[in-house]
Amino acid sequence: MPKSETGAFQLIPHHCGISVPDLEASIAWYRDMLGFSVEKRLTLDVVPARIAFLKHGDFFIELFQIEDAAPLPEERRHPDRDICTHGTKHIAFAVEDVPKFVDALKKRGVDMAMDVNIMENKAMAFIRDNAGNLIEIVEAGSP
């Protein structure tokens, strides 16, 4: 692995890129459900794409909206089917109390993809964003 002069290097999770059909609708969902706020908007001329970086804590979601993009493949809406196609699948966030957090999201009408259950002695769940993208909610620390 690459090393700095002092030894091990830092590799900090910075953002997750998600392509969506409706930038403004997704901005609203990530704000209302997960507390993200718009940090920056830009356009990518080469595609072209409209981009919004949303921030929560030190992490960002990068949303892309591209005209005539292909729709989300149906299997990507389901955790067990999504992983049956190779590729980058989902981002997972840790929260202090998974059942309490998911309950609060349910009261706001979140689309559940997998209700809270216990895996390896830890609570986890899958939600879908407004465009059907899977997001995992887990307990902090080692899986």
Next chain:
Amino acid sequence: MPKSETGAFQLIPHHCGISVPDLEASIAWYRDMLGFSVEKRLTLDVVPARIAFLKHGDFFIELFQIEDAAPLPEERRHPDRDICTHGTKHIAFAVEDVPKFVDALKKRGVDMAMDVNIMENKAMAFIRDNAGNLIEIVEAGSP
């Protein structure tokens, strides 16, 4: 957004799930290129899948290997084409010095998807893991 009794809630990036064709080859790549080490192995009977959680700092990569999974769609190997299909696209990591970090990876034979360039006054690049999955390398802080 859900609030704890004390106000805003923490949402900590925990892991990114990636489905790969060869678990051991991917474990080796993430170890040799990005300094991840195996934290836990498990099997998911329902799919069935072999899973490895790899750790670097406080963040994990969750690798899935599933027999007869569909291959990575070709467009997912290219940053500008990948975002033309809706869905969760790539994870991005921040490093202290993007050009230096990428140079070190190149010396180890990394597959570059987009060489270091400047976007919004910050250095960024895209690499591919051994299975072709895009990973973005960026500077820390606001995009």
